[in-house]
Amino acid sequence: MKKILVVDDERDIQMLFEQHFRKEIKSGEMEFSFSFSGEEALEFMKNPEHKAILILSDINMPGMSGLELLKHIKEKYEKPPPVVMMITAYGDGENYNLAMKLGADDFLTKPLDFSSLKEKLKTMVL
Amino acid sequence: MFSMKLIKQLLLVILVFSAQNILAQENGSLFLSAETLKKTALSFGVEQAYVEYSHPDCFSTANWKYHPGDDKAWKETAFNDSSWKLFHTDFNLDSIPKGEWQGIGWFRLKLVIDSNLYDQSLALVMTQFGASEIYFDGKLVNQYGIPSKDPFLEKTFRPLNFQPVIVSLDEKSEHLLAVRYSFHQAQSLLDKYNKKYLFKTLHFGYPGFMMNIGSSKGAVKLFGDSLFKNLLLAIITFIALLLIGIFHTSFFIFYSSDRSNLYLAIFNFTVAAFSFSEWLPSYSHLSLQAAILNNLFAGIIWNFWLPVSMLAYYSVFYRKLPWHVWIYFAVILFMFSDLIFNSTISYPIYKWFMYVAFADMLRLFVKSVINREKNVWIVGVGVILSQSCWMLYLNSTVDWINTEFIVYCILLVVPVSLLIFNASRTAETSKSLEKQLVEVTRLSDLSLTKEREKQQILTSQKSVLEHQVNERTADLNQSLEDLKSTQSQLIQSEKMASLGELTAGIAHEIQNPLNFVNNFSEVNTELIGEMEEEIDKGNLDEAKKIAKDIRENQQKINQHGKRADSIVKGMLQHSRSSSGIKELTDINLLADEFLRLSYHGLRAKDKSFNASLKTDFDPAVGKIRVVTEEIGRVILNLLNNAFYAVTERKKLNAEGYEPTVTIGTKMVGDRIEIRVSDNGYGIPQKVLDKIFQPFFTTKPTGQGTGLGLSLSYDIITKGHDGQLMVETNEGVGSTFIINLPYNNQTL
Numbered sequence: 001m002k003k004i005l006v007v008d009d010e011r012d013i014q015m016l017f018e019q020h021f022r023k024e025i026k027s028g029e030m031e032f033s034f035s036f037s038g039e040e041a042l043e044f045m046k047n048p049e050h051k052a053i054l055i056l057s058d059i060n061m062p063g064m065s066g067l068e069l070l071k072h073i074k075e076k077y078e079k080p081p082p083v084v085m086m087i088t089a090y091g092d093g094e095n096y097n098l099a100m101k102l103g104a105d106d107f108l109t110k111p112l113d114f115s116s117l118k119e120k121l122k123t124m125v126l
Numbered sequence: 127m128f129s130m131k132l133i134k135q136l137l138l139v140i141l142v143f144s145a146q147n148i149l150a151q152e153n154g155s156l157f158l159s160a161e162t163l164k165k166t167a168l169s170f171g172v173e174q175a176y177v178e179y180s181h182p183d184c185f186s187t188a189n190w191k192y193h194p195g196d197d198k199a200w201k202e203t204a205f206n207d208s209s210w211k212l213f214h215t216d217f218n219l220d221s222i223p224k225g226e227w228q229g230i231g232w233f234r235l236k237l238v239i240d241s242n243l244y245d246q247s248l249a250l251v252m253t254q255f256g257a258s259e260i261y262f263d264g265k266l267v268n269q270y271g272i273p274s275k276d277p278f279l280e281k282t283f284r285p286l287n288f289q290p291v292i293v294s295l296d297e298k299s300e301h302l303l304a305v306r307y308s309f310h311q312a313q314s315l316l317d318k319y320n321k322k323y324l325f326k327t328l329h330f331g332y333p334g335f336m337m338n339i340g341s342s343k344g345a346v347k348l349f350g351d352s353l354f355k356n357l358l359l360a361i362i363t364f365i366a367l368l369l370i371g372i373f374h375t376s377f378f379i380f381y382s383s384d385r386s387n388l389y390l391a392i393f394n395f396t397v398a399a400f401s402f403s404e405w406l407p408s409y410s411h412l413s414l415q416a417a418i419l420n421n422l423f424a425g426i427i428w429n430f431w432l433p434v435s436m437l438a439y440y441s442v443f444y445r446k447l448p449w450h451v452w453i454y455f456a457v458i459l460f461m462f463s464d465l466i467f468n469s470t471i472s473y474p475i476y477k478w479f480m481y482v483a484f485a486d487m488l489r490l491f492v493k494s495v496i497n498r499e500k501n502v503w504i505v506g507v508g509v510i511l512s513q514s515c516w517m518l519y520l521n522s523t524v525d526w527i528n529t530e531f532i533v534y535c536i537l538l539v540v541p542v543s544l545l546i547f548n549a550s551r552t553a554e555t556s557k558s559l560e561k562q563l564v565e566v567t568r569l570s571d572l573s574l575t576k577e578r579e580k581q582q583i584l585t586s587q588k589s590v591l592e593h594q595v596n597e598r599t600a601d602l603n604q605s606l607e608d609l610k611s612t613q614s615q616l617i618q619s620e621k622m623a624s625l626g627e628l629t630a631g632i633a634h635e636i637q638n639p640l641n642f643v644n645n646f647s648e649v650n651t652e653l654i655g656e657m658e659e660e661i662d663k664g665n666l667d668e669a670k671k672i673a674k675d676i677r678e679n680q681q682k683i684n685q686h687g688k689r690a691d692s693i694v695k696g697m698l699q700h701s702r703s704s705s706g707i708k709e710l711t712d713i714n715l716l717a718d719e720f721l722r723l724s725y726h727g728l729r730a731k732d733k734s735f736n737a738s739l740k741t742d743f744d745p746a747v748g749k750i751r752v753v754t755e756e757i758g759r760v761i762l763n764l765l766n767n768a769f770y771a772v773t774e775r776k777k778l779n780a781e782g783y784e785p786t787v788t789i790g791t792k793m794v795g796d797r798i799e800i801r802v803s804d805n806g807y808g809i810p811q812k813v814l815d816k817i818f819q820p821f822f823t824t825k826p827t828g829q830g831t832g833l834g835l836s837l838s839y840d841i842i843t844k845g846h847d848g849q850l851m852v853e854t855n856e857g858v859g860s861t862f863i864i865n866l867p868y869n870n871q872t873l
Contacts, residue, residue, distance in 0.1 A: 089641075
């Protein structure tokens with residue numbers, strides 16, 4: 001079972017993910033957690049019970065941005081650091097390079113193509 | 127002349143003593159011949175005493191024989207008077223032995239006639255103040271007044287000067303002249319005046335008589351001259367002096383700042399008074415008392431002659447009277463001391479002062495001539511002429527000139543010359559005034575012309591200026607119009623600029639709902655497929671569950687569509703020119719919307735940037751009546767500034783700095799506050815009072831128009847009756863406060 005944390009300031013993203021991954025959630029193939037800001041995500045991850053191995057984070061967020069969150073995660077969780085996929089509405093080179101430099105595992109642009117995301121998550125070997 | 131008389135009388139006093147003895151030895155007789163008479167006729171002058179002593183042989187008052195009392199027999203030729211004493215007929219108090227004069231007495235004189243006078247006639251000229259009867263060879267030939275033993279019956283009479291009594295001579299060689307003379311008052315009068323005024327030396331009048339004997343022809347002519355020519359001269363002189371005096375007085379009255387006219391008037395009146403007292407009595411029947419008083423008056427006036435004439439003279443030549451003019455007045459004291467103390471010291475002093483005065487007059491005259499003062503020669507001529515006359519008069523033995531005339535010359539010449547000089551000087555003054563008047567007229571004309579020119583220049587300059595001002599005003603109006611249009615363009619571009627900043631944010635804001643719309647539609651498409659499958663399977667419960675999800679998703683789609691719609695509307699609203707219509711607006715919603723717009727706008731520009739957004743909305747604020755797009759613009763502007771401020775601070779990478787922008791609303795009494803805070807660097811004090819000025823910006827060139835805050839200020843204060851304030855703390859942050867009246871009334 002793949003445990004995935006989604007970080008985005010848009011609350012409707014939860015509903016969207018839950019609907020798109022209905023079957024996977026239902027079958028217990030995937031489990032989703034949601035945080036609506038970088039700070040909330042860090043708080044979530046401080047909980048040792050959490051088993052999130054994949055983090056999907058929006059870059060554009062008020063307060064702590066997705067990139068800062070990435071930096072924190074990659075610095076603090078050495079063994080094994082979770083996979084972090086960055087999502088952004090602006091797929092420009094600058095954001096991409098910065099994300100990669102900080103150790104992002106993938107870079108997705110909005111609007112999300114859920115079927116390809118589903119493929120990626122399914123095939124991803126963790 | 128009076129001085130002359132004085133001098134002569136002084137001399138007389140001296141001479142009397144010397145001559146008396148010689149003459150007194152004559153035996154009461156007088157020898158007359160044609161030669162002596164000729165002599166006397168020529169020299170028959172005013173001054174009897176003088177003439178008398180010049181020709182003692184024919185005018186002796188001393189060789190008469192006298193007897194007091196009254197006896198008609200004493201007139202007879204046959205009467206033997208050998209026992210009578212010789213006596214002066216012009217006796218005075220000093221010459222009368224005590225008790226000799228008892229009011230009436232007889233005088234007898236034997237005339238010895240040369241044969242060349244046989245059958246001729248003689249003139250007897252009597253001068254007296256008493257009363258007399260004149261007997262020639264025992265016969266009464268004339269009577270002046272009524273002599274009498276009884277004082278109450280006596281009538282005194284003073285004959286006119288030079289009034290002759292003519293007696294005829296036969297071929298006898300001896301004749302008798304007898305005079306019955308009475309003057310009862312004489313002693314008492316003389317005692318009175320001499321005692322009272324101590325004028326002992328100066329004999330102002332003789333109680334006795336003088337009889338001059340001359341040729342009848344000469345005497346008649348002299349009498350005629352005296353009565354007509356000399357009297358006329360005297361009157362003319364007096365009137366002339368008076369008139370000149372009046373002339374100067376009038377001058378002084380009408381122009382009193384020129385004091386010289388006053389002094390000249392005083393001088394003229396003094397001389398006139400003197401001439402009156404000196405001459406007019408000679409042509410009238412004065413009593414002895416009146417004569418004494420007149421002479422006293424003349425004496426006093428005379429004393430003033432020198433100082434007053436010097437006063438007049440100096441006043442003509444000096445602007446301010448010199449101090450030494452008072453010396454001449456001091457001399458008067460000596461003169462009076464003479465009068466009072468019966469001394470004779472004044473005469474030599476006076477004489478010297480005369481010389482000094484004359485010298486000083488000459489000095490001034492010469493000085494004026496050197497200074498080329500106009501017409502000053504007139505005064506010089508006057509003074510010199512007057513002095514010459516004095517000299518002539520003093521040596522009046524010269525018989526080719528009428529002494530009377532000389533005297534009038536002396537009297538008149540100086541006043542007249544001073545008058546003429548003064549007149550010429552006045553004329554000069556008038557001329558120079560006339561010249562000055564002409565000059566003044568010319569100058570005033572000139573200044574008038576200048577004034578006119580100035581006026582013209584001013585007028586033309588004024589019109590030029592007016593023209594220029596109009597031109598400038600038109601230019602300025604044009605510039606103002608240009609500025610206004612530029613300003614509105616600037617405002618528009620400011621709007622567009624802030625919009626431009628927003629574009630990315632707006633794009634993001636629209637993108638997000640659109641993403642949701644797309645994603646939820648996709649999900650719904652999938653869900654519909656699944657639902658169909660479930661229906662086919664007959665699994666209706668499951669299908670219903672899916673349908674519910676679809677409905678929810680459909681609502682989300684709708685919701686996000688609306689969200690995008692409102693963003694687009696807001697953008698349009700922002701770019702649109704202000705409608706100016708106030709409508710009820712939810713301030714909290716507006717603030718939240720623009721917070722997000724602003725934030726995302728900044729994010730869109732600077733991906734690395736992030737900031738904490740805090741909101742602190744007071745639900746009580748609710749809706750108030752504002753021009754929505756304008757207030758939105760102000761909030762947006764303040765938020766943009768706030769984000770800019772924290773961005774700038776963030777760039778310094780200070781450890782632990784967390785950029786935070788807060789927007790909040792609050793009810794404060796009957797007003798609401800919208801507070802936009804940042805934790806940037808704050809606003810430096812030196813620019814604090816400039817931030818609301820148009821075109822003031824701290825942003826690099828091209829990044830800010832400098833109009834944002836100024837427009838915001840105008841919108842809040844002018845458009846909404848509100849206040850825009852700033853609280854700032856350097857290094858801590860700034861808070862902009864919009865204060866608006868709480869107005870939710872519908873119109």
